[in-house]
Amino acid sequence: MNFGNLKSKSKENILIRNGCIINPKAQEKYKADILVLDGIIKEIKKNITCESADNIQEINAEGLYVCPGFVDMHVHLREPGNEEEEDIESGAKSALRGGITSMACMPNTLPVIDSCYLVEYIKMKAREIDYNVYPVAAITKSLKGEELSEIGLLVNSGAVAFSDDGKGVQNSRLMYEAMRYGKQFDALFILHEEDDNFSNGGIVNEGYYSAILGLEGISNLSEDLMVQRDIMLSKISGARIHITHVSSARSVELIYGAKADGVNITCDTACEYLFFNDSILTNYDTNFKIKPPIRSESDRLAIVEGLRNGTIDAIASDHAPHLLLEKNKSFKEASFGSVGLETLFKASLTKLFYEENLSLEKIVALISLNPAKILNIEGGELKTGSIANISVVDIESENIYSKDSIISKSKNSSFIGQKLNGEIMYTIVNGKSGFSNS
């Protein structure tokens, strides 16, 4: 297993032979070779012969699937401020291990990404390692929910979207003004939906398991009420909204209705919500303490159905690194969040492909093309002339996911001990080998 030299600027020549290409846009797959010259996809066709360039690195992808590099639209990189948990470089490595070549990072850092210089800082750090990081800026200054950030200036400096992730904007009027103003710049709002009055003090899903385990519950209403509010605000303001980490059945239903009603809305869910239900809480493993909480089985089934019927547009990791120190505590005291970059593909494949019979093309769309389109960024397609961002995956392998395999600085994965299908074999980022699993 090795990682490419991220800091090197030189692009590579790579020929991927005999793989099965996944085209999420056309929802098709076919056998072909891909030729990358000087970092650019030159050709996609069968039996490419190439005499022109030497020093071509050949990858034998027989039996493997060649996908557009995955796009994770919800990641916490902890830089600046909490670099002992993760930084942009370690996060990028973790992402490459997961086949992810682009990611959007959330603004709840120290300081909060609410000013242009911080957006530029993130972009500069990403350029240094030639990795695609798209900063999301805060909707409100310092995430306090009191005053709007400089939305216009932040758009100009390259903020890909706006979010008060981790909290949510409690003040409805302020959210409405943010949307009306954001609309002027065609800003995208990524909304963490949580009504504090329903969630304060809560740590797990309000349900049968919270009742018997004596853990304070967070009702689905916490999410559902805010989803309903923001649908209404978006309908009136016309702003583009994206509901992130949808976890509840009623929220899926509300978003389905809003889409039918022409509201400018998209949404994602995170792997935990399609993979687990709250019965896993019985061993009090704090890696399952996340927000929104892992919901009931009926919610999980609604999430899967939402992915199948297209109500849910994308799957994100909500990669939230925490030190062991923050998780080796009682369930009540432990921090919320789990890492997820390295399991985004595997967890999705395991549940959706092997158990729910979604097609591989569909799953790849959910973690590449769709989030790229929502963020309005490059990626999600393999086409000639574009810079090579490619993930080569094996879908046959099956392993028990282990803590030791985690590349991220933080090891708080909810998938430790789970049987996961699939493996990332190669990740090519910006025309260079980023990760190779051999």
Add this chain to the structure above:
Amino acid sequence: MNKKKDILSLDEFGVEQISELLVQTDSFAEILKRDVKKVPALRGKTIINLFFEYSTRTKVSFELAAKRLSADLINFNASSSSLNKGESEIDTIQTINSMKNDLIIIRHGDSGYINYFAKNVAVPIVNAGDGKHEHPTQALLDLYTIYKNFESLTGLKIAIVGDILNSRVARSNIKLFGKMGMDVTVVAPSMLMPENFAGFNTKFANNIDEVIGDIDVLYMLRMQFERQERKYYPSLKEYNRFLSLNLARFNSMKKNSIVMHPGPVNRGIEISGEVMDIKISNTDKIKINTQVSNGVAVRMALLYYALS
């Protein structure tokens, strides 16, 4: 090697095993009636009493139980500031783990944390109450108290009244009483009940008058207005009107019925002063003091079980 015998809840105990424990408790209760209240059953064993949450009554009860069995008991002061809570607790457990001991009794304010400790120490753990989760020794002493008062447990009608949401006693008792074939009704207003009450498999009433004339056991829970994390219950006046045990209600109870409470009673809240005043004279009906003395015998039985 045998699996160590943690007592984190009574879920793992079957009906027969519980019945055996009740019979064994009888023999320990006999010992407590003797002049020399001590047997050498656990001589040479070291037990640690580790309380992360303040409680004199339970701590003392365990201490007596251990000493009556001739075990050496070490009380471990584990108070920690909320600032370094998680870290200092892990340190404490590691310290204790490195000391010679045969069993650890733990109380902790957070649900489920004792399960985590149990996984990380080699000796058996006895749960002396964890957050809002379980209080197995209390449940067994309550069951024993009922068992001593009625010919059969099956079909006995019991009402558990009060703050179900925040009570580990309620959670443990509902499960244990149900398992033993008792007919359990939970009496609580909506905001003092978990939203998903169906999981408990009990009957439900909103107000004490619906059940008072029909039950064999009235089990009153502590109501701590000041400790509610989410303060939604309106007032003490409202509580007294719908949920408290007053003299009129006490007098309307069935002839052989009993009143129980895990203690300490908040006079004038769960139980009126008038009723508390007849507690001394009417020990046939009000079993609160009996529960306390039964607690020692039950804990002797459980410590003996865990170490044999």
